[in-house]
Structure formats: C-alpha cells, structure tokens
Amino acid sequence: MIATLQNGRHGPLALGALLLVAWPLVFSTPYDLRVFTLAGIYALLVLGYQFVFGHAGALALTQGAFFGLGAYVTGILGARYGQGFLVTFPLSIALPVLLAAVVAAPVLRLETHYFALATLGIAQVLLLVCLLAEPLTGGANGIPGVPGVEILGLSLPRGWPLLLFVWAWVIAGAFVAQRITGGLYGKAFQLMRASATAAQCVGIDIARLRLRTFLFSAAYAGAAGALFVHTLRVVSPEALEFHVMVAVLAMTVVGGRTRIAGAIVGAVLLVHLPEWFRFLESYYLIAYGVALLAMIVLAPDGLVGELERRWPQAPETLPTAEPLPPRSKLIPREPLLAVSDLRKRFGGVRAVDGVSLALKRGEIVGLIGPNGSGKTTLINVITGLLQAENGAVRFAGEPLGGLRPDTIARRGLARTFQNLDLVDELTAIDNVAVARAAFEGAGLRQALLAVGRDPTLERARRQARFLLERIGLGEEMGRPCGDLPHGTRRRVEIARALALQPSLLLLDEPAAGLSESEQADLARRVEILRDDGITMLIVEHNMPFLMPLADRLICLNVGRVIANGTPEEVQADPRVIEAYLGRRGEQA
Amino acid sequence: MLQVLVNSLALGSAYALLALGFVLILNAVNAVNFAQGDLVMAGGFVAVAFGMLLPVPGIVLLPLVLVVMALIGRALAAVAYFPLKSRPPVSVFISTIAVGIILQNLANALFGAEPRAAPPLFAGGLVELGGIVVSRQALAIIAVAAVMIAAQYVLFQRTALGRRLRATAQDREMAEALGIRVNHVIAATFAIAAAYAGAAGLLLANTFFVTPTDGGNYILKAYIAVVIGGWGSVPGAVVGALLIALFEVMLPSLPLIVPGLAGLPGASWLFSQTIATILLYLMLLVVLVVRPQGLFGEAVQRRA
Known part of the structure; x- marks a missing residue:
C-alpha cells in the first residue's frame, strides 16, 4: 500500500480507502456489519494466501485447512477450556504454522500438479480426522458456545467493536505483508516466481523462500480462522471444507494475486456477491462460478491488476549510480x-x-x-x-x-x-x-x-x-x-x-x-x-x-x-x- | 469374499472411466481438469432427468447421456481451456474449478440437494452366479465399463482420429506442423473425457445415488488413480482406479471376510469408510513423496 502511494496512484487508492471506510457507515444494520466483519476475516486469509499462491506461485490447497485448524484451536480452547483471546489467538496461529512446517519438508519440493494434490490430500485428511475425533471436535455438529473476543476480562461486543477489531488485524497483516514483499526481498520472490533457476543462479535460496511463504500463509490463515470463530461463536467442520479453499482462491484471483489492495477488494467483493445476487435465489452461487471464470479469462491479474494497467504508474526516476563495495577477493589459487x-x-x-x-x-x-x-x-x-x-x-x-x-x-x-x-x-x-x-x-x-x-x-x-x-x-x-x-x-x-x-x-x-x-x-x-x-x-x-x-x-x-x-x-x-x-x- | 470383489470391481470400473477422461485431457493439453468430478455428478443428473422423462432402463439412456455430456465437454473446452491455452497450466486448473462450481450449483438449483437415483442399467435385484449372490447392477457396471474402456483403446490405437489424438498428446507443435487441426482434436478430447465421466455418473447414480456436491470426492479419486498409475499413463489410470476401489470396499468389509477382526476393540471405528479414505489419502502422500513417478512409472516426460 505504501509503495503504491509513493508511486503516485493517490487518486484511485484514496478513493478505494474512502469507499472501504464509508461502506459500513452506510450499510450499518447488525447484519451488514457482520458481513463486513466476515469480509475482513477473508481479507486476512487472502493476504496470507497471496504469499504462497501469489508470491511463490505455488498452487497450495491447504489454506482452507490452516484456516479451519486455527478455527478449531480457538473453538476448543475457548468453549471447552474457557481460555481467553491472549491464549487462544497465539495458539491458533502457532498450530497451523507447526503443521505447515511439518508437511513442508516432503511437500514443498513437489511440482505444480503434485503439489496441488498433496496439499489437497492434507486438507482432506484434516477434515476427516476432525469428523472422527468427535469427543474433542464435536464431530459433524461442531462446538457451539464459543466465547467472543475476551482480553483480560474485557469482552468485545459484536457489531462495530468486533468489526474494528477484525479490520485492525487486516491493517496489521497488510502492513507486515507490504514490508515483506515490497522491498528487495519481495523482488526476490518475483524472480523466483518467474524462474526458479535464474533465482538460484543469482544466489537466492529458493527452498528457504518457499518455506517462508508457506509458513506465512499458515500464520495468516490461523489468525483468520480464530477471528472467524469469534464472529460466528460456533465452530463446525464447514470451516475445514473445500469450499473455503475455493472461496479464498476465487478472492485471490478476482482481486489480484500479489497486490495487497487486491486481497481486500477480492474479499469484500466476493463476500458481498452472494448478498447482491440473492435476487437470483438458488442460482446465485452459479453467478459466483461465472464471476470466477470470467475473471480468470478476462483479467488474469485481477481487478487491481486491471486498474494498474488503466492507470500505469509514472516511470520511476532513475537512481544515481553507485559502485559496488569491494568484495573480498578469493585467495589467488590456480587454477581458478x-x-x-x-x-x-x-x-x-x-x-x-x-x-x-x-x-x-x-x-x-x-x-x-x-x-x-x-x-x-x-x-x-x-x-x-x-x-x-x-x-x-x-x-x-x-x-x-x-x-x-x-x-x-x-x-x-x-x-x-x-x-x-x-x-x-x-x-x-x-x-x-x-x-x-x-x-x-x-x-x-x-x-x-x-x-x-x-x-x-x-x-x-x-x-x-x-x-x-x-x-x-x-x-x-x-x-x-x-x-x-x-x-x-x-x-x-x-x-x-x-x-x-x-x-x-x-x-x-x-x-x-x-x-x-x-x-x-x-x-x-x-x-x-x-x-x-x-x-x-x-x-x-x-x-x-x-x-x-x-x-x-x-x-x-x-x-x-x-x-x-x-x-x-x-x-x-x-x-x-x-x-x-x-x-x-x-x-x- | 467374491461378492466384495465384484462390488469393488464395479466401483473400480466406474472410477476407471472417470480417471480415463482425466488422463486424456491431461495428456492432450498438459493441464488438470478439476471439473472432471463434477462431470460425473452432471452425468448422474442427466441420467436422472432422462429417467424421469423416459421410463426405460439405464442402458438405453447411456447413449443419450454420452451425447449430452460430450456437448458439455465441448462447452467446457470452449470456456475453460481455449481462452487460456497460452497461459500457465494453473489457469486451467482454476477455470475448471470455476466450471465445477457452476455445474454443482446448477444441479443444486435444478434438482435440489437431496440424493437422487438413476435407473439401473438393466434391472435391479440380485442374481445367483456360481453359488454366490451378487447384484445385477454391479455386473452390468463392470460389463459396460469394460466395453467402454475397450472402445477407448480401439479408438486410440486403431483409428485415424486416435492417431491424431495421440500425436497431439505427444507433441502438440509437431502435430500442428504435420497439419493436424490440433484445436479440433483437443475439443474432441474434452468431449470424450466428459462423456466418459458422464457414463461413470450414470453407472454410479443407481447404487450410490447422486448429489450436487459429489464432484469433489470423485475428482480426488481420479487424481489419486492417475498419481498411483503414473502421471499420464492411460492403462495406469485404469489400474489405479481399480486399486482405489478395491481398497475402499475391502477395508470396511474386512471384518466380514475375516470374522476374528470384528471382535477387536475399536473394530467398527477402524474398519469404516472414513478410515479407509484417510488411509487412502495418507498412502497417496507417501506415494507422492517416496515415488512421485507413480507405482508403474511416469508416462509423460514433464517438460522442463
């Protein structure tokens, strides 16, 4: 976001931010606020997914599973053990990251289709295990009565407070993502995505880079899962089902795979899409599929990518030349x-x-x-x-x-x-x-x-x-x-x-x-x-x-x-x- | 025991049709068709719809289902493959997911979420065969699938169209240079793949019913079959599908076959469909990690 501002796209960006703030002020029934809160949760989830899918270019199908795992950690600890936010939230992030770290070693070196399938398999196993472990997870019925956000005895009411709390996390998540991907480190992601070979040959450790994107994705997903449960106050296997993954994928594709604004646009739009298409009644989910298909065909870089093409950024002024610092010479040993x-x-x-x-x-x-x-x-x-x-x-x-x-x-x-x-x-x-x-x-x-x-x-x-x-x-x-x-x-x-x-x-x-x-x-x-x-x-x-x-x-x-x-x-x-x-x- | 074998063979033959379609598209365009599972579901509902209009056995409906599904397959190619053919394969993956969503919700809107059954191929009921009792439908499924797999083999190995299909799968640019109208061939591949998936839908929709959300389960089966059988191998996909079905049917039936097992603590928990599925996915992960070329070797050389 910051980089975009500095690149001189103040107009559209400020307008977008204004719309975003105005939205819940205009549509402010409790139902509207709840939908907007959910949009924030999905925005966080998509921000995370952009690391692995956007920046690393790997079609991971685990994002929904990490989300569900984070949801269950908060649900179980909150409803069954009465733990507050300060305990449940860090653990909701830690467990998905741990799972990601465990599966990363064998899975991350697989190529595209194999990687997609392996991650899908992991997600399915997690769902089935959750259904089986009924004493802990409540099986197919899930766990009702999950408390809201409670910090040091203070509980956060629904409506505006929860909405602001969730969107504060979105802003924090967007800031971290911007810091990680906006600088020289982010350029390394871009090269890795375009050509893993070229990245390696300029000294970039792509295995480590990939692992980090995967872990970041898991962390964001866990956080989003926890907030999701606090909003819904129940946790059920729905959180682990494949349609969460499909929704995240669709939001990322529609908004834009690597742009922070894209994550927010994609999430806000697709969370509200079913609301807007409600007049289509049982056909509205078809419109969802059509929208996804149309985007991937017509605007592969997403809505934000399209906007950037319409308003191309002013070419940056060239930096002044600076010689490279001397490099310690190798000991002159022959032959080289x-x-x-x-x-x-x-x-x-x-x-x-x-x-x-x-x-x-x-x-x-x-x-x-x-x-x-x-x-x-x-x-x-x-x-x-x-x-x-x-x-x-x-x-x-x-x-x-x-x-x-x-x-x-x-x-x-x-x-x-x-x-x-x-x-x-x-x-x-x-x-x-x-x-x-x-x-x-x-x-x-x-x-x-x-x-x-x-x-x-x-x-x-x-x-x-x-x-x-x-x-x-x-x-x-x-x-x-x-x-x-x-x-x-x-x-x-x-x-x-x-x-x-x-x-x-x-x-x-x-x-x-x-x-x-x-x-x-x-x-x-x-x-x-x-x-x-x-x-x-x-x-x-x-x-x-x-x-x-x-x-x-x-x-x-x-x-x-x-x-x-x-x-x-x-x-x-x-x-x-x-x-x-x-x-x-x-x-x- | 034999009964279980017949049942798993029936399920496996339907899976084989599904996996066959999956691998044909994979070979022709080097992309995963994620809607393949939803095409099975669609085939099931097409059969249900025709069954409501015409009170005839399923075998009579089969040609109708094949034609309708081939048209759907052609449409799938038109909206989800051709606009994206010069993009990375992951685009097709996502576009076919989108088509899957559309099919699934279309079915839901038209037929509702309740399970539906398609008419049996010939007639329902059981038949005694050499001392064992098996369902007629299971035998009919095996027979129909066997004929269709054989037909696919003949089509690919013995006809001019088959040669063009294989040439396109092997090297698209070369095929194009030789004057093969590659786009026609690819469209035909999608049509065949969808028709085969639809046939699987018709075969399965009597015994196992059909609901709009079935697709996700089927695509995983096809995917796993193709990985086990070796990415891109046609016979491998068929064998992989049979193995999956064998495992799925066998594990829950083990206590019936080996009566001693039923007495074990937790037997009903262990020998369940869910555990079978979990084990199947875990085995898949092991295969991917230990032997990514599949059990029988990889048929297509991945292009670097």
Whole structure:
C-alpha cells in the first residue's frame, strides 16, 4: 500500500480507502456489519494466501485447512477450556504454522500438479480426522458456545467493536505483508516466481523462500480462522471444507494475486456477491462460478491488476549510480576452475562423458562444439543445477560437489542463460538489483525493521544502475525488460551476473541473436571485464566473435573434450573439423 | 469374499472411466481438469432427468447421456481451456474449478440437494452366479465399463482420429506442423473425457445415488488413480482406479471376510469408510513423496 502511494496512484487508492471506510457507515444494520466483519476475516486469509499462491506461485490447497485448524484451536480452547483471546489467538496461529512446517519438508519440493494434490490430500485428511475425533471436535455438529473476543476480562461486543477489531488485524497483516514483499526481498520472490533457476543462479535460496511463504500463509490463515470463530461463536467442520479453499482462491484471483489492495477488494467483493445476487435465489452461487471464470479469462491479474494497467504508474526516476563495495577477493589459487572426469547422463545418453578442463585466472576460454555436444549440460553441472554422477569441480581450490546453485553463485561463480531468463514485468534496473539481494542482506528481519522505503532496495538499485551503465545501457534501463530489444536484454542479463561480483563468469551463447555492431560492442565490453580481473568461459557457435576474444578454445563433441589449445590450433584440428563437418563453413 | 470383489470391481470400473477422461485431457493439453468430478455428478443428473422423462432402463439412456455430456465437454473446452491455452497450466486448473462450481450449483438449483437415483442399467435385484449372490447392477457396471474402456483403446490405437489424438498428446507443435487441426482434436478430447465421466455418473447414480456436491470426492479419486498409475499413463489410470476401489470396499468389509477382526476393540471405528479414505489419502502422500513417478512409472516426460 505504501509503495503504491509513493508511486503516485493517490487518486484511485484514496478513493478505494474512502469507499472501504464509508461502506459500513452506510450499510450499518447488525447484519451488514457482520458481513463486513466476515469480509475482513477473508481479507486476512487472502493476504496470507497471496504469499504462497501469489508470491511463490505455488498452487497450495491447504489454506482452507490452516484456516479451519486455527478455527478449531480457538473453538476448543475457548468453549471447552474457557481460555481467553491472549491464549487462544497465539495458539491458533502457532498450530497451523507447526503443521505447515511439518508437511513442508516432503511437500514443498513437489511440482505444480503434485503439489496441488498433496496439499489437497492434507486438507482432506484434516477434515476427516476432525469428523472422527468427535469427543474433542464435536464431530459433524461442531462446538457451539464459543466465547467472543475476551482480553483480560474485557469482552468485545459484536457489531462495530468486533468489526474494528477484525479490520485492525487486516491493517496489521497488510502492513507486515507490504514490508515483506515490497522491498528487495519481495523482488526476490518475483524472480523466483518467474524462474526458479535464474533465482538460484543469482544466489537466492529458493527452498528457504518457499518455506517462508508457506509458513506465512499458515500464520495468516490461523489468525483468520480464530477471528472467524469469534464472529460466528460456533465452530463446525464447514470451516475445514473445500469450499473455503475455493472461496479464498476465487478472492485471490478476482482481486489480484500479489497486490495487497487486491486481497481486500477480492474479499469484500466476493463476500458481498452472494448478498447482491440473492435476487437470483438458488442460482446465485452459479453467478459466483461465472464471476470466477470470467475473471480468470478476462483479467488474469485481477481487478487491481486491471486498474494498474488503466492507470500505469509514472516511470520511476532513475537512481544515481553507485559502485559496488569491494568484495573480498578469493585467495589467488590456480587454477581458478578445475573440472576433472565429470560425467552426467540422461537416461541412456551420456551428455557429459568424462570431461576434464582447467581455467586459469584472467583467461577467456571459448567452449565450442556442435549442438548436443554437452556444453550447456557442462555449465549446468558446474553451477550446481545438475548433479554429476562422477567427477569433481573445484572452484578456487574448493570442491563444489553437492553444493546448491545459490551457494555456488554466492561464492562468485555467475552465469547467463542461452534462453534469456529475465523477469519481463520488472525494469532492467530491478532485474539487476534483485541479484544484490543475497549481498545487501535482504531478508525477513531486515524487511520488517526497515523504516520507510526499503534502504537495501534503494542501494541495490543504485548499484544496478552502475552495472548497467558499465555494460552500455542508458535511459532504457528504467523500462520493463519485456519491452526491451533482444540485444539489450542480453546485456541486462550480463549485468545481473556481474551484480554477484563474480571471479568466474560463464556466458552461454552471449552473441546469439545480436547484430554485428552489437557483437563488436559486446566483445569490447567482455575485454573490459577481463581487464577487471574476471575470468570467463564463453559457450559460443559464433567463431568470428569468439576467435579474437578467446585466449584458448576447448571443443566438446558427444560429451568429450576433443581439442584444447589456442584458437588457431583448435580451428585447424582435423577432429574439430570432422565434428562440425559442413557446419563450420556456413558459420565462418 | 467374491461378492466384495465384484462390488469393488464395479466401483473400480466406474472410477476407471472417470480417471480415463482425466488422463486424456491431461495428456492432450498438459493441464488438470478439476471439473472432471463434477462431470460425473452432471452425468448422474442427466441420467436422472432422462429417467424421469423416459421410463426405460439405464442402458438405453447411456447413449443419450454420452451425447449430452460430450456437448458439455465441448462447452467446457470452449470456456475453460481455449481462452487460456497460452497461459500457465494453473489457469486451467482454476477455470475448471470455476466450471465445477457452476455445474454443482446448477444441479443444486435444478434438482435440489437431496440424493437422487438413476435407473439401473438393466434391472435391479440380485442374481445367483456360481453359488454366490451378487447384484445385477454391479455386473452390468463392470460389463459396460469394460466395453467402454475397450472402445477407448480401439479408438486410440486403431483409428485415424486416435492417431491424431495421440500425436497431439505427444507433441502438440509437431502435430500442428504435420497439419493436424490440433484445436479440433483437443475439443474432441474434452468431449470424450466428459462423456466418459458422464457414463461413470450414470453407472454410479443407481447404487450410490447422486448429489450436487459429489464432484469433489470423485475428482480426488481420479487424481489419486492417475498419481498411483503414473502421471499420464492411460492403462495406469485404469489400474489405479481399480486399486482405489478395491481398497475402499475391502477395508470396511474386512471384518466380514475375516470374522476374528470384528471382535477387536475399536473394530467398527477402524474398519469404516472414513478410515479407509484417510488411509487412502495418507498412502497417496507417501506415494507422492517416496515415488512421485507413480507405482508403474511416469508416462509423460514433464517438460522442463
């Protein structure tokens, strides 16, 4: 919300806030107030769901279950054991978080459909267990007589007091969510959602990030569940049923998956929708389905996303450039990179079949070979994206085997991708800035404690400008990457890799798709990088680009090194010519 | 014992039709059709509606149900798949949830929340077969489902349409390049999948009745069958469906088969439908975590 304000959307946002405040003042029968209170509860639930579904991009179907669990904790402790809000509320948050933490380890590494099913299974088990454990949960009938909110002997009456209490939690929840997702840490979410691989390769620990989104979702859901029970004064298995999950999903889709305003708009709208469509009588729930379908088809970014498209934000003023702080240099140990007898197979195909090579500090080495010779696989193994079956990779003397890609990246081994892997919606500046997340200390505590705009994001942006200027970008760095031409995007990706202040840079076909003048420009900048002390391994087919640049060429064929020497030697090597056959003539 | 086996086979064959439709769409468009369970429910109600108009046995209604459901499937593709085909698969997941909500509430508005029964396939009652007494309906379900599964096999393996369907499932872009009208093929897949789900609805709606909220339960069964059988494998889905039904029917019947068990403390609690379902989900979670490629291996290579 705060960031949106600062981006100059005061008008629509202030209007929205005004409407929100005016609503319960105008529609103020006890029934209206109750519906509006429920809308607040759902807004909190959706705010939580945005972490895992919106920011992490994972279709978790557990949000309803966490909500129900929070509801039952408050219901059981409140009605059966007479506990007050100060005991029940923290426990209603803690138990769903605990459950999330327990199931996270096996479930979070599953892919899309499996993940959705596994989380759905967990939710169903919880519902059935609740139905079975009748002595504790009251079975299908639930537990009546849950007290309202009672704090230190004071009890909060229904109507306005409860409404304000619930919406105070919504505001608090929105504030925390804004702090977590609005700064540099939030940009890391965005990159992870667009490409988990790219996120890992700029040093972001995506497993930890995913886990946190899941836990946050559970915490918000538990809180919403507790408030729900205080509002209804009964808890029943309905709170655990799948339609709660469907409602949350619909609200998130309708409002917008990552926008705080979207959570509130979605919840207020869909909670009231059945009221408005009541004249349709038994058909009103159909309208609900139609609305969801229409939104997903017509406005995939939700209502708030649509509004943002109508009123695009003013382009941000570019930050001033700021050089990166010096990075403690690695102990100069030779060779910088040593690969020995590396093997990687896919099924029966030996993609990398016993490759050994070494890179000296300050060298530019070209890695050539026909398509399918194992060049990209080799890079993927070196950067930790793939695990080798055999062999070792040592970087500055340290073995890299078994390390995660983000750890390897943080040690100073950066790469670019053959098929550009940038976030289209983010500006070039932010695409580069996000790679500073691991170094600028962007984290949860940092994000929560920051005052005003996230200072780490501001600094990372200044550094990003510095890097982008070095690689030759001008004013266009403030535009979304999706709008930039191919050659510029290539350079943005190189700048992003440079943000890791790497000792070794692996470039996967950097000249592909570039015009001749762009190639010449790129070659010049690569030489400057070398003069700055960055060692480079360049995978490339384009010999005219590579020949004058490389100190040495290594040629792969069917997963093996067939030549290794000066460019002239390798180019003249009969085995290399044979490997390429007619291909070289056409390229040279 | 044999009686239990026949019953679980009957339930399993209906599940198999459902899972088959699920996996056909999955293979054709690489997306989960979450409305598949609601299509079963819809098929049940279509059968109930025709049964009210025409006092004929279910087998006569079957072609009518298949046609109506195929049209519904075609409509499903038109509203929930084609507008979203260039979006991430999760969009289709959500759009089919939306269609599920619509179907469910439409059924509720038209027929009410009370359970309804469709006419039996031939006739109700029991029949003695080699010394055991089984219900006619169970036998009829097995026979009809077996014919339909065989028909699907023949359609896919022996006809030109089947070749196009398989080519589209394997590599859509390649199929398009070869001149296959991929959109027609995908629409046909949705129609077939919905028709099969509808048939399952007709088969189940006599013995187990049909209520508007049944869909959620069925989609889980289809989903689980496809995971157990190996994501994308057609025979795997059928086997998975049979295994699920076997387990569901067997566990509550165990005390009948092994009389000693009935005397155990908590037997009526343990050998219940609910516990069977909980165990089924727990097994599913174990399969997902330990062997995500399913018990029989994954048929489709997930595209990286």
